[in-house]
Amino acid sequence: MRQVEGGYHILLVEDDLADAGLVRIALRRGRHTVNLHHAKDSTEAFAFLRRIGSDHARAPRPHLILLDLNLPGRSGHEILQELKSDNALRGIPVIVLSTSEAERDIVRSYNLGANSFISKPMDADEFAQHIHIMETYWFDIVRLPAA
Amino acid sequence: MVFNRFSQRLSTRVAAATSALALFFVVCMGVGAWLVALSMMRTQAERQTAELARAHAAHVSGILATIAGHVAEHAGDASLPPTLSIAGVTVDIRVIGMAELGDWNKAAMILGVAAGRVSSDGGGLIEMMIPVVTGSTASDKGVSWRLRLDRLSQRLTMPGDVSGGEVVLRAGGRSIQAAWGAPIPGNAISAEAEVPLPNGFGRGQMAVRVGGKSKELDLSLGQYALWLSLIGAAATALAAALATVTSRRLTRRLSALADAAGSFDFAAGRGAHFHVDGDDEIARLGKSFAGMVERLDQAYRDLDRRSQALLSNAERVAQVGSAIWEPGHSQQVWSDQFHAILGLNPGDVMPSREVFFDRVHPDDRPRLAAAVSAAVQGGGNRVVEDFRIIRGDGIERVAQFRAEVARDDDGHAIRVDATIQDITERKRMEDQLDGVVRDLKRSNEELEQFAYVASHDLRQPLRTVRSYLTLIEDSIEDKLDDETREFMDFIRDGVKRMDALITDLLAYSRVGRRVADGPVDVGRMIDLSLLDLQAEIDETQAMIIVPPSLPVIEGDSGELTRLFQNLIGNALKYRKAEQVPRIVVACRDCGPHWQFSVSDNGIGIPPEHRERAFGIFQRLHARHEYEGTGIGLAICRKIVERQGGEIWVEGKDGDGAVFRFTWPKMRRAVTALPA
Numbered sequence: 025m026r027q028v029e030g031g032y033h034i035l036l037v038e039d040d041l042a043d044a045g046l047v048r049i050a051l052r053r054g055r056h057t058v059n060l061h062h063a064k065d066s067t068e069a070f071a072f073l074r075r076i077g078s079d080h081a082r083a084p085r086p087h088l089i090l091l092d093l094n095l096p097g098r099s100g101h102e103i104l105q106e107l108k109s110d111n112a113l114r115g116i117p118v119i120v121l122s123t124s125e126a127e128r129d130i131v132r133s134y135n136l137g138a139n140s141f142i143s144k145p146m147d148a149d150e151f152a153q154h155i156h157i158m159e160t161y162w163f164d165i166v167r168l169p170a171a
Numbered sequence: 172m173v174f175n176r177f178s179q180r181l182s183t184r185v186a187a188a189t190s191a192l193a194l195f196f197v198v199c200m201g202v203g204a205w206l207v208a209l210s211m212m213r214t215q216a217e218r219q220t221a222e223l224a225r226a227h228a229a230h231v232s233g234i235l236a237t238i239a240g241h242v243a244e245h246a247g248d249a250s251l252p253p254t255l256s257i258a259g260v261t262v263d264i265r266v267i268g269m270a271e272l273g274d275w276n277k278a279a280m281i282l283g284v285a286a287g288r289v290s291s292d293g294g295g296l297i298e299m300m301i302p303v304v305t306g307s308t309a310s311d312k313g314v315s316w317r318l319r320l321d322r323l324s325q326r327l328t329m330p331g332d333v334s335g336g337e338v339v340l341r342a343g344g345r346s347i348q349a350a351w352g353a354p355i356p357g358n359a360i361s362a363e364a365e366v367p368l369p370n371g372f373g374r375g376q377m378a379v380r381v382g383g384k385s386k387e388l389d390l391s392l393g394q395y396a397l398w399l400s401l402i403g404a405a406a407t408a409l410a411a412a413l414a415t416v417t418s419r420r421l422t423r424r425l426s427a428l429a430d431a432a433g434s435f436d437f438a439a440g441r442g443a444h445f446h447v448d449g450d451d452e453i454a455r456l457g458k459s460f461a462g463m464v465e466r467l468d469q470a471y472r473d474l475d476r477r478s479q480a481l482l483s484n485a486e487r488v489a490q491v492g493s494a495i496w497e498p499g500h501s502q503q504v505w506s507d508q509f510h511a512i513l514g515l516n517p518g519d520v521m522p523s524r525e526v527f528f529d530r531v532h533p534d535d536r537p538r539l540a541a542a543v544s545a546a547v548q549g550g551g552n553r554v555v556e557d558f559r560i561i562r563g564d565g566i567e568r569v570a571q572f573r574a575e576v577a578r579d580d581d582g583h584a585i586r587v588d589a590t591i592q593d594i595t596e597r598k599r600m601e602d603q604l605d606g607v608v609r610d611l612k613r614s615n616e617e618l619e620q621f622a623y624v625a626s627h628d629l630r631q632p633l634r635t636v637r638s639y640l641t642l643i644e645d646s647i648e649d650k651l652d653d654e655t656r657e658f659m660d661f662i663r664d665g666v667k668r669m670d671a672l673i674t675d676l677l678a679y680s681r682v683g684r685r686v687a688d689g690p691v692d693v694g695r696m697i698d699l700s701l702l703d704l705q706a707e708i709d710e711t712q713a714m715i716i717v718p719p720s721l722p723v724i725e726g727d728s729g730e731l732t733r734l735f736q737n738l739i740g741n742a743l744k745y746r747k748a749e750q751v752p753r754i755v756v757a758c759r760d761c762g763p764h765w766q767f768s769v770s771d772n773g774i775g776i777p778p779e780h781r782e783r784a785f786g787i788f789q790r791l792h793a794r795h796e797y798e799g800t801g802i803g804l805a806i807c808r809k810i811v812e813r814q815g816g817e818i819w820v821e822g823k824d825g826d827g828a829v830f831r832f833t834w835p836k837m838r839r840a841v842t843a844l845p846a
Contacts (some may be wrong), residue, residue, distance in 0.1 A: 042635040049642065094628075122629050144632075146670060148638035 029059030032163060037069045037103060038062065039095050039119070046148060047090065047121075050155035056163050061086065065100040070106070073113055075130050086116060091138075093122040093129060101132055104124040108137035115169055119158065185421070187413030190407055197403040205399060213360065220333060220381055221362035227327050228364040228379035234258050234323055235377075238316065239299065246301045246314045247356055255316075259326050263317040272300065272313070295320030295349035296466035297340065320349035327351060332382030334359070338366070340377045345353045356384035372828030424453045428460060435464060485508055490593045494522070498547045498576075498584040501525060512570060512593050514562030523718055532559035534565070537570060552576045557594065569595045622680050629673050636667045668800070670789070675802040679787065682730060682806055683813040691728045693767075694721040697756060700736035707743045715739065721758055722765055724834055730810045735769070737803040738830050742771035744797055745828075764816065770829040781820045808833070 038044045044062050050102070050123065051058045061083070063069035070076070072083050089107070093100035100120065107113045117139040122129060130141050142158065145151045238257050242264065243731035255262045255353055269277060292504065297320060302313045324338050335352030355361055363381025368375040424447050431445050445464065447457035483506065486492055492509030496502065506520040513530045520526050528536055535558040546554045554574040559567055574589035640662055644651070651659070697717055701708065708715065724731075739754055746752040752771060759766045776784055783789050785808040811818040811832045818832035 040635070041633065042639065046638050046642075096629075123634065144634060146637055148633050148641035151638060 031059050031086045032088070033059045033061065033086040034088045034090060035061045035062075035063060035069065035072060036090045037066070037095065037100070038092040039064050039088070040092070043092070043144065046151050049148075050152035051159070053152060054156050054159045055101060056159050058159070065095055065141070066103045066106075069103060073107075088162055089118045090121045091118055093120060093124060093133070101136060104136045104138060105131065117162065117166075117168070119162075121139055183418075185418030186411060186415035189418070193410030193414075194403065194407040196450065197406045199718050201399040201403055205396065216332065216360045217362060219330075220360055220383075223330065223333055224336070224362040224379050224381045225364035225366075227336060227338075227381060228366045228377060230327065231323055231379060232366045232369055232377055232726065233352045234326070234561070235262055235297075235318075238262050238318060239369055242299070242316045243301050246303050250610070251314060260318065260323050265315055266303075267300065267313055267315045269311045269313075295338070295340070295347035297347070318837070320347060321351070324349045324351040329381075329383075333381050334385060336379060336381035339378045339380070341378070344715035349591040353383070359383050388441060403564060421453070424448075424457075428453070428457055432460065450640060454569050487511070492591050494527075494589045494591075496524070496587050496589075497822070509591060512591050513560060514564060514566070520538070530562065535559050543587070544570075545575060546574060546576050547587065549582070549584075557598075568593055569598045614729050618680055622677055630670060633666050633670050633673075634637075637663065637670075640666070668794075672800050672802075675800045676808075678733075679806050679809060681801055682809040688725060688727055691724050691731055692721070692723050693731065693758070696728060696731040697721070697735050697739075699732045703732075704735050704740055704743065711743055711746060711752050713743055713746075713754060716753070718756065718758060722760075724765060724836070726814060726834070734807050734810050734832075737807050738769040741767060741803055741829075741830075742773055744794075744799065745771075747772065748776055761833065764833045766831060766833050768829055768831045770823070770827060774825040775822050775828045776820055778822060781822070784820060785818065 032074055036044055036047055038047070048060055048062075051060055061072060072080050073086075075081055075083050083166070089094075091100050091103060098148060100122070104118060104120070104165050107116070107118060114137070117141040118137070120133045120138045121142050121144060122133075123144045124130075133141050140158075142154060145154055234257065237253075241255065241257055242262075251264055251266065253264055255264055297318045298315060300313045300315045300319075320338055320340065324336070327336065329336070329352050335350065335353070335355050337348060337350040337355070337752070339346055339348045359382040361380055363378055363380040365378045367377055368377055427447060428445060445457045445461035447454045482493075486506055486508035490508070490512065492512045493506045494509050495504045501523045503522045503524060505517075507517050509522075510517045510519075511525070515526075515530075528540065531539055539558050541557050542554045542556050546552060552575060554572065556572045558570060558572055560570050561567055571592045571594045572589065573592075574587055576584045577586040578590065579585050599735070640659060645657060694717070701715065701717075707713075735756075739756070742754045743752055750772065752773065754769065754771045757768045758768075759768075780791050784791060785804045786801075787805040788801045790797075790799065808818050809831075811834070815835045816833040818830065821829040821831065823829060
């Protein structure tokens, strides 16, 4: 098991606090040290990523971004589009985490450069299991650029 | 050329033909009669000439016999005169001695027989020596007599029609000839008669030939020809005159008939006058014409009236009016319905281009006029334009104008056939239909939105409830009593059911949204559905019988798989306890469609619930008996009906159910809804 000093940084863009809680709980039970940063919309997400404002002056560059699609204001797809057209940010893998199972959402996400598309499972245990598999894949198998 | 011009008139031709025929007959008869008469006259003349010849020959022969006999009788007489006149003919006689005789005559003299000679000199000299007989012995002298034949012939008389003749004697290898009268020309009528020479001349012949041209014959032939010509001319003239008059009478009446027939005009409604005086064939022809025309006229009027009525009715029923006009002319011809559509009464106006455009809505005039002009000037021969009519009563109607331009061989527009049709109602319905289509589209979009909301927003809170319920359970596991645990199970069950309902509703709403129709192998679809049902099949040990050969049909593979999966799944689910399910799939070719059936030996459906079974979220059993939201058969029905088929269920007397559905071989036309 590979560990990064200070742990992995994941930016979760999710307006639903309950879902965000599920992700947090699942990651807490996982085998990796993960610092979960939570943004509730696009503004918070880009403020974090671009270190805008005093709160984010020392914000780390995340190893992964978990992106919900159904967000207030700008949608997940719009955020994805901006991320992938920003030279500084396009290298960060983006995993879409959505309740949608619609084909058009899936296709559009990949077209815009998403690295994975995960439908949120109905069950908390299943949810946790998916997050753990995701951890294993991205942190143990795949090589990520240094944060 | 001239004859051709004359002969264009029937009367001239008839007269000419009749005259020519008469002349031909007269000439033929005259020539025939003339030939017959000529032949008869010639025969008569020949016969008369021959008789004359024979008479002359007999006469000459008789004179010769008389001379010979006389001389022989008086040979011994010493007193024989030197000349004798016998029958008006002078004969030279002399006594000659033996010394004067030639050898041949001497011998004859000695033998006591007469000898003679003929010589042709001097117009035919006949000389005969007759020995003088004394006692019983011939003396040494004889008597010679000489006769010139021309003397003899001079005694012969000629009838008026014989101009000359000749006598020829042939005796002892010699012949002498004498002629009288005019010489006989080569082409004269002639006859020849022969008589033997009288005794005493030895072996010999005399021939007399007479001939000449008969003046009588010439006269009669000439007169005959003259009369013949006169009669012929008169007959020809008479025939020509009669023919002319008759043919003129004939053709004048025929011409009258022809003129009447030529001037006859059905459309104008004028009967022709075919009356012809008389009671002959032409008069009857005229009457027949008149009768025929009357019947034709009546038939024409009936037909015209009926076709007018038919057209008028058709136009009224179809609300189509027709018009005809010639390009460049203002005046037009309109049908009654054309008037009616424009809000006019036939007869109130003189149909014209101006009157028509006066009724066209001012905003539509330029467009309509331009379209018609373009078609007339060759920009396509057809016009189809919708336009508005402002009727006299102020009512605005919508009409469709259609026209076709007819052209001559040179491509010039010669006629425009146009129709107008009142399409106000149609337009209104089209507008309504457009509205309905728009509503339907909007409704579909709303449904689509609902599907998205259902899949995402409605399920999201459920997921939260369910997830956190699990988390709570995990964290307070050991503090829960049995009752609270049961409550929490109820919550979990409710959430699960609600999720199933939303999922099924979404599935239902999505039926028919897929347009990936194509040939689908039913057998393969059943295999796929059985694969999905494998767990249940294994659990129930079900026996599922599928025919080895199933058709390939038109449809969506996903929907067909779902259809069979739902039907077979139902059969598995509603099985009888303690009985191994036996499910039979069958297919039958029913001509225009296939009929599939899925029968089972399960609990069946009571007849009163059979229709209800296909309703959405309709359940026939309590949830604790059989799981399910009750949407499966509703989805089946939607899939089948969307394809134009039917689905129903039949009972088997409390022993299972048979689900049947039909699937058309030709998919009915359905507007594909947005996916």
